Amino acid sequence: MIARVNWVDEACRKTIDKIERTSLSIGASFPNGSAQGRYEKTPAHDWVSGFWPGLLWLAYEETNNVRLKELAVECERQISQTLWEFEQLHHDVGFMFGLSSVNQYKHIQDEEAKRHALMAASLLAGRFNPAGGFIRAWPNWGGEDHSGWAIIDCLMNLPLLYWASREIDDPRYRHVAELHADTVLREFVRDDGSVHHIVSFDPETGKRIGELAGQGHAADSAWARGAAWALYGFTLSYSYTGKEKYLEAAERVARFFLDHLPEDKVPYWDFRLPDFGKDTPRDSSAAAIAASGLLDLAVAVQGEESKEYRQQAEAILHSLYNHYGAWEADEEALLLHATGYYAADVYVDAPLIYGDYYFVEALLKLKKL
Ligand code: GLY
Secondary structure (H helix, E strand, O other), rough: OOHHHHHHHHHHHHHHHHHHHHHHHHHOEEEEEEEEEEEEEEOOOOOOOOOOHHHHHHHHHHHHHHHHHHHHHHHHHHHHHHHHHHHOOOOOHHHHHHHHHHHHHHHHHOOOHHHHHHHEEEEEEOOOOOOOOOEOOOOOOOOOOOOOOHHHHHHHHHHHHHHHHHOOOOOHHHHHHHHHHHHHHHHOOOOOEEEOOEOOOOEOOOEEEEEEEEOOOOOHHHHEEHHHHHHHHHHHHHHHHHHHHHHHHHHHHHEEEEEEEEOOOOOOOOOOOOOOOOOOOOOHHHHHHHHHHHHHHHHOOOHHHHHHHHHHHHHHHHHHHHHHEOOOOOOOOOOOOOEEEEEOOOOEOOHHHHHHHHHHHHHHHHHHH
């Protein structure tokens, strides 16, 4: 058993101190991945835009530093403007508005932010295809027809729908979320607990066409971050609905994820590659996402299973803190060695803002346990 109190407290202190420092240079902008020690910025409609305000709110909770709150509020203002860039938007409004507008409403009771989040939830629900029972992921980017594509990551956008249903006391959004989660459970999760990244459906009939590699190595491989999204996403659907089928799915994916980790508990970017060598890139973001999901899973179950999930999450976070942290380096990010999109050569073996977000989220959960 790792001596938890000391390292977790120390890691929380270091990460929060670093966010306070880097907020001076990052300001109210939208970091994506880091290159040469500095975060590259992306427009407010990019799927990652919620993670920096999300980090600012996490740090604000710990410090009460008003400057962090003001930066988060300015980020939310910019993200809310994207509601008028309707054609650019996509299913990841769940990440974007959940981490910015919903957080803002929760922390400072901002009714305008609540309205933005409800509009985003309506937009997300509007992407639902009733013939196939799935939420369409993306617009036709690059001229490619995406009208029948659903992706595993979308499980993480469903909490915006569950939240909206509770907020306005109307089950419609929850129904959409559950119908999508049921489709993902049926069509994406393999018997061994690994998952597909993209499944394509005929948008007219809803019939499954087939699966695509997406950001994974191949259609039949096991993209590590996809598994992490599924583990955490099904756990969230269970915690919002209490439906055992989502808990069983989360546990099946968690078993696959944990059984395929290398010794240092941080996965290679895909669990099924033709060969693994010492230069195969890791994905520290997948490790951070899975650790945060495992801590929720540990709360959802009892006894030995709960203990195991918590210990595994702790071991992952300990390894990230000790071997993947950018504590001494001249680097704005917190975690090194993530992989964004290997095949497109986008942020391979680089820091990613969502790796940082889930690392801090998980550390703070662990501290509070
Ligand atoms: N498509 C979201 C991700 O890279 O995980």
